[in-house]
Amino acid sequence: QVQLQESGPGLVKPSETLSLTCAVSGYSISSGHYWGLIRQPPGKGLEWIGTIYHTGSTYYNPSLRSRVTISVDTSKNQFSLRLTSVTAADTAVYYCARHRTAYGDYNDAFDIWGQGTKVTVSS
Amino acid sequence: DIQMTQSPSTLSASVGDRVTITCRASQSVSSWLAWYHQKPGKAPELLIYKASILKSGVPSRFSGNGSGTEFTLTISSLQPEDFATYYCQQYKGYSTFGQGTKLDIK
Numbered sequence: 406q407v408q409l410q411e412s413g414p415g416l417v418k419p420s421e422t423l424s425l426t427c428a429v430s431g432y433s434i435s436s437g438h439y440w441g442l443i444r445q446p447p448g449k450g451l452e453w454i455g456t457i458y459h460t461g462s463t464y465y466n467p468s469l470r471s472r473v474t475i476s477v478d479t480s481k482n483q484f485s486l487r488l489t490s491v492t493a494a495d496t497a498v499y500y501c502a503r504h505r506t507a508y509g510d511y512n513d514a515f516d517i518w519g520q521g522t523k524v525t526v527s528s
Numbered sequence: 529d530i531q532m533t534q535s536p537s538t539l540s541a542s543v544g545d546r547v548t549i550t551c552r553a554s555q556s557v558s559s560w561l562a563w564y565h566q567k568p569g570k571a572p573e574l575l576i577y578k579a580s581i582l583k584s585g586v587p588s589r590f591s592g593n594g595s596g597t598e599f600t601l602t603i604s605s606l607q608p609e610d611f612a613t614y615y616c617q618q619y620k621g622y623s624t625f626g627q628g629t630k631l632d633i634k
Contacts (some may be wrong), residue, residue, distance in 0.1 A: 441623075450625055451615055453622065520571055
């Protein structure tokens with residue numbers, strides 16, 4: 406079955422760059438679907454960060470656009486997040502997820518999620 | 529952006545109860561709405577998409593209704609595994625989520 410696995414640094418210092426990778430197994434990213442990143446600060450709700458298609462097309466939350474880059478590596482069947490100039494407000498569990506429709510777009514529900522990786526921003 | 533507001537924020541109920549959670553959008557999202565539940569320490573799980581379509585494998589005690597700006601999620605007979613936090617998500621524009629409704633045991 407399709408599985409997503411996040412891998413991240415655990416701890417990032419303020420003003421530095423957070424890098425995180427989402428590895429997909431059981432499905433080829435190149436076959437379809439859009440792939441997204443969502444985060445959840447401690448004790449809070451969910452925030453969509455952005456989404457990528459295997460062609461490299463990206464869509465970002467306007468509130469994060471200036472600091473976010475999402476990229477895809479189809480040869481490794483994974484996609485990655487870079488978030489620059491992090492602050493304590495970026496402390497969260499970061500999730501990778503698949504948008505539901507195989508030939509849809511980024512405006513879609515998320516049907517498969519990774520288990521999440523906790524990232525803390527602290528000196 | 530489209531703001532999503534859920535009510536109530538917390539709901540206490542018993543096994544076997546029928547419960548309803550409401551989600552309101554700041555502008556029309558047509559039927560582009562999904563519902564998730566999330567258990568502590570776990571990722572959210574999709575229950576319903578396009579306002580009323582049950583994801584395959586989700587029990588039929590869950591149902592969704594609404595369109596435009598007002599939506600409901602109803603659980604017809606609560607089971608022990610249903611005690612969790614529930615989120616709505618609109619995806620007419622870029623995705624935004626409600627703040628969550630925590631459903632706990634009375």
